[in-house]
Amino acid sequence: MNIVVLVKQVPDTESLVQIAADGKSIKKDDIKWVMNPYDELAVEEALRIKEAKGGSVTVVSVGPQKAQETLRTALAMGADKGVHVNDPAAEGGDPLATAKILAAAVKGLPYDLIICGQRAVDEDNYQVGAAVAEFLGIPHISIVAKAEVLDGRIRCHRSIEGGTVVVEAPLPALFTTQRGLNEPRYASLPGIMKAKKKPIEVKTIADLGLDPATVGAAGRKVVIQALRLPPERKAVRMIPGDTPAAAAEELVRILHTEAKLI
């Protein structure tokens, strides 16, 4: 079973995100970068399938030099090799342009199954997985909470409103992960040592046979016009009172005299 996992390096959700001077991107300094949490689920699932069925796990990422840290993390968790598309022409793409690069990178690899996060938590587009499957002409199952590899097929459980739907597709196929699929393992210290020696193949857009004008910022069909931070929430006001009754009385007073709601 040859499994390919698509991973992305994203800002840690606890990072303080600030909008850059252009108003269309974020400031990239002083941010902690981590593997997209949904991709961690994908790596873990791939490793579990490999442990049960044998085979190999290859992780693929598109991004600047720094993104190699995320590939190393996946290798430290137990993946066998990495492919890093590192080319300035690949940067700034929309989901479709990025999917085109990933599909081209995967095409050169042996694969029976592709797993990726349902979305990257930076831009929340939910599109790359589906688009990669489309480019490769293989079935795609989204937001999977449980996966079983059968003989030549994959069976996936998806949570829907009020229940679960079970779907199957012939391999090769691509599925995207949902929380609860598994609990990702930690990269162990010996694992990190070993990962230093595992191969990461670096590719450019030209290596993949793509036209630079069709990918990255140049290939964008969806253009970001502006980024805005969510409105700041007002501080919560605690209603004082030694007893519940006194607090309730104070609340009524505030609603009546200050907020003038009652």
Place this chain on the structure above:
Amino acid sequence: MEREQLEFDVVFVGGGPANLAGAIHLKQLAQKAGREVEVCLIEKAEAIGAHSLSGAVLDLKALAELIPDYAARGCPLEETDLRDGVFYLTPRKQVRLPYLPPAMHNTGCAVISLSKFCAWLGAAAEELGVNIFPGFAGVEALYDAGGRRVTGVRTGDKGVGKDGKPKSNHEPGVDLLAKVTVFGEGPKGSLIREIGKKLGIFSGKMPQVYETAVKEVIELPADSPFWDSPFTVIHTFGYPLGLDTKGGGFLYRMKERRISLGLVVGLDYEDPMLEPYREFLRFKHHPLIADLIRGGKVLQQGAKTLAAGGWYTMPQLAVDGAVFVGDSASMLNVQRLKGIHTAMKSGMLAAETVLDAIGKGDLSAAGLRGYAARLEASWIRSELYTARNFGQALSRKGLFKFLHLGAQQVSGGRGFIDPMKTSEDGAALKAGHAAAAAPAPEVDGTLYIDKLTGVYLSGTQHEEDQPCHLVIPDTELCVTRCWETYRSPCTRFCPGQVYEMETAEGGRPRLKLNPSNCLHCKTCEIKDPFKNIIWTCPEGGGGPGYTIT
């Protein structure tokens, strides 16, 4: 349980400036000598620098010795045009000191973010081939069968649930074995505490004393009056702490319209109702500071203790198989308010000794004695020895401190009494719980923020499902003697709101812990009057996520 073992020549425990400089220097020396040394460095933070917080004004002396071309190699210095202003604050006014003692001059130093600086040192160490493992906490020192020789360190298990049982992703810690283990855990390390009990490295020394700093990085508007201030490095004393509690404020200029603002509070304070965080807010509201920071926005906040005891509190520096560096070994110069350059230098001297000792094959305490000898011959000794009674004088009440300081100034540090004694911070609290007279300082959520917003802005994260890393041996004591005598000072001295007292049924107080808020500052273990809080390392990778502090 069988644990995996990994062998190195030298293992550094902790990724602060002392150990990073030590690891770099060790590799440099080995390269020069054409020798192979396998070096490993572990750090409990998720990234090197993520738990590093300091003022910080760096004396560039040690850095220039370690990496002479640091500027060309992109060392992140925030400000090199240092113009000192020291102010005595009264509640509404300030008086600028016309004369600065030589130790307070910062010309030739640089303002840095310790977090950025450590990340940079970490990258330099990695380039030299140091195996750096962020996200791995040392939880236990390892000993040989005789129990006297340190043989390495055990890293913490990961994936253990609240109930202490392994989870599906359980990853047991490993034993890192080394010829020499270098402990640079910062102030109040949880491993050195246990080593101290076992091998007596603190016996015969004066007790270590500490200070807690709360610090913020604030972004100021382009038209802030601070940009026209004649001073880029401001220190204050007096208000809000007064002259009976040691400590003071600082405000330093950084790059990108940012400043570093903080208040340091000596943990030998006596009033159990004192709250360092609240004092920090009061400091910010002082007209001198409030005018300078108007229109600003807090970008990051954090807190950390520093070991301020100095020369007479320095532990035994080497035991069989291990040495101690940086704040762990009391290298900070409290007179100059600086400890990074001495920490780095101590790491470098330790590295020289360790390489020597490995070459000679004698890794016993005697074989590592060269570390103390090198230190004795270095500028660390001249700095720290001159300042040997300085912190103790500052602890004196009111104006008496100035008599002592003046006498020390003219006698090379000897003063009226030498050595002046230190005493344990935890024992300093006086019984009583009169409510603070001053009203609570105002917060606005942007420039003046409450503790929990501060915790949020520190980027602190812990795995929620893990055993509580704060061990309270006697929780009954919390709601009886401690509550009655001091009204639970943990709820005030902790800058992360880890400790809260709830009212349980029947109106009885009950201790509630929020260990996920922990900033790893260790004030609690130091200041608890009953020594009823033991700080242990939570799962590796947890804690603050400082990037610009």
